[in-house]
Amino acid sequence: MLWSWQNINIEENNAGQYYPDYAYEHALFTPDMKIYTDSKVSDFFQKLKPEQSVGFLNSWNKSKNKRQKIYLSYDSTNKNCQAGDIDLLEHGNAKTDVSLPIFNYSVACDSANREPLFYELYPGSINDISQLTCMIDKAHGYGYRNIGFILDRGYFSKANLEYMEKNGYSFLIMVKGMKDFIREIVIENQGSFENSRGKYIDRYDLYGTTVRRLLYEGDTKKRNIHIYYSDGKAYGEKQEIKQKIRRLKKYLDGCVGKECVAFGPEIMKYFYLNFEQDGKTLKLAEENASAVEKELSLAGYFAIVSSENMTEREAIELYKSRDVSEKLFRSDKSYLGNKSMRVYSDEALSSKVFIQFIALILRSRIYIALKEKSEKMLKRPNYLTVPAALKELEKIVMIRQLDGVYRLDHAVTATQKTILDAFGLNEGNVRYQAKEIEKILQHQ
Incomplete structure (x- = not known):
């Protein structure tokens, strides 16, 4: 599966038929760096069993610290498809080309540690609001108890809020649009905080205030409604x-x-x-x-509802932590090639999504390491993004010479050293790995 991550992340492409071309020019994790054929790759997708992906997700989530409270950021998308042999395909609320059937795909991420935890595939006719209760049950099944959910406006519903509370989970959710009851609260508080320096949140260049209200008819508990105003x-x-x-x-x-x-x-x-x-x-x-x-x-106002007592500053900080998971989710659709699945059966779809989820975990680790390195530097260079960094490291090559030995073509550049340092590596590590690869290739 690691070859898939290599191909997806460097080529930003998920087409398996290009693997032999990629493998010819890259160090591999296969025994003796064996290059597999297109048919071997295709067989792998067909033979990957559901219990393998389920087993991985169980082990992955079992390893997480369940004692500390974590906030799960949850997001979903749908994908158009015309393949006739995929049972999940149904007509639903497609984001593009509404004439085509779709399937839905969602990912739950740990906002604090900035890593994906589990994913879901479900039929295209099921909307986000309905699926949320199933995701909550899955989180419970993975052993998560002391958690809260950070949700986008598409999940705001009375049923979802009641279900989270029933299971003892807290929530932080953006209010969909400018709902009537939020409009009323905004109008009530207009002019009371928009220019107050004590209400200014410098990091996000906005003002905020918090009020407590019942959310809906029959609600038994007042919620924290955090109202924000941004000039921009x-x-x-x-x-x-x-x-x-x-x-x-x-x-x-x-x-x-x-x-x-x-x-x-x-x-x-x-x-x-x-x-x-x-x-x-x-x-x-x-x-x-x-x-x-x-x-x-009412322009410039928005609101976040939280079930726990917190200040407007704490609420926006917590919600903004969702940005990381959203970037991961975008990378899943963009860099990981998940916009187009290129599969024609349920088995291949399930296998490919599973592999791409593993790639997403690895990509998130790379993203975090590069981001932390960038934040430590006085001037943030443009090569510390995942695509730019991988393309820069692609320039480290080995060339076969007349004596049949593969050697590094040139020394590691200053830019490459900076990137390697983000992962705790240096030029010595590169030279050592080059020697190890050289030994393997000498016997082929």
Whole structure:
């Protein structure tokens, strides 16, 4: 499986048929650096058994420290597919090309230690809100008790919040959109904290305050609702609102004098519509200034709900720790080639996702090491990202000379030394490994 990680991370590609070309130019982890064929790679995907992936996930999660409280960051995506032999494929809420069936894929990450813990594959017709309860059960099955969940706005629902509390888990969740009850709380608190230096959170350049409220009808416990305001976010959102109003107005101007059956709720919210006597022909579209002004006044605000008592600063710090897992998740879809699976059976899909999850664990270790190295440097160089660092290390090559011996082509550069130092390695380690590879290749 390690060859898969090598190929995925360096080539940023998950196409198995390119493996022989890759293997010819790289040191391998196979016995005597044997280069396997395309068919061997394909057989591996087909023969990997479910108990192997399940066994790995059980062992991986068993090794984690269960005594300290950890926060799980959970995210999901869906993938289009046209292969006819995959049972998970169903029509659902596709992010792209809604005409194609999809399957869903989610990953739970430890926000503090910044590493993936487990993943899920489930049918395309199941939405994120419904699947969350299954993920909570899986976390419980892996032995996690003292945990909290950091969730994106897509998981906000009464049923999910009640289920987490029933199982004794805390939560921190972004409120989806600007819900009506949050709007009311924001309006109540407007002007009370937006320019207060005591409420300023310098790290994220925003202001915050916390109030306690019941979240929904029948709720028995007041929650911490953390309200934030950002000048930068306000400017961007106001520009979007203005552009949206211009776009809608232009559309309505084109409808004047024409018969219009119905308009969407957005138009009805921001415009007064006047019709001719027939009740169908649009006569005039007039902007609802108060509605637009209210929307503009709420620009720059957002809210996070937490089940535990914490300050607005603690809440945003905790939620921002989710950024790491989101970057990992993006890398899973981008660098690890998980956007396109290139498989045509359930067995191959399951095997490939399992291998890519292992690659994601390894990539997260690389990412953390490079990030920590970058943060220690006065000037953060652009080569301490995962793709850039791996491509730079790719320049360390061995060349076969006339005597049939493979030797390093050139000394390690200063840039490569900096990258190696992030992993606790140095030029001596490179030369030692080169000698070991040289010995192996001499016998082939």
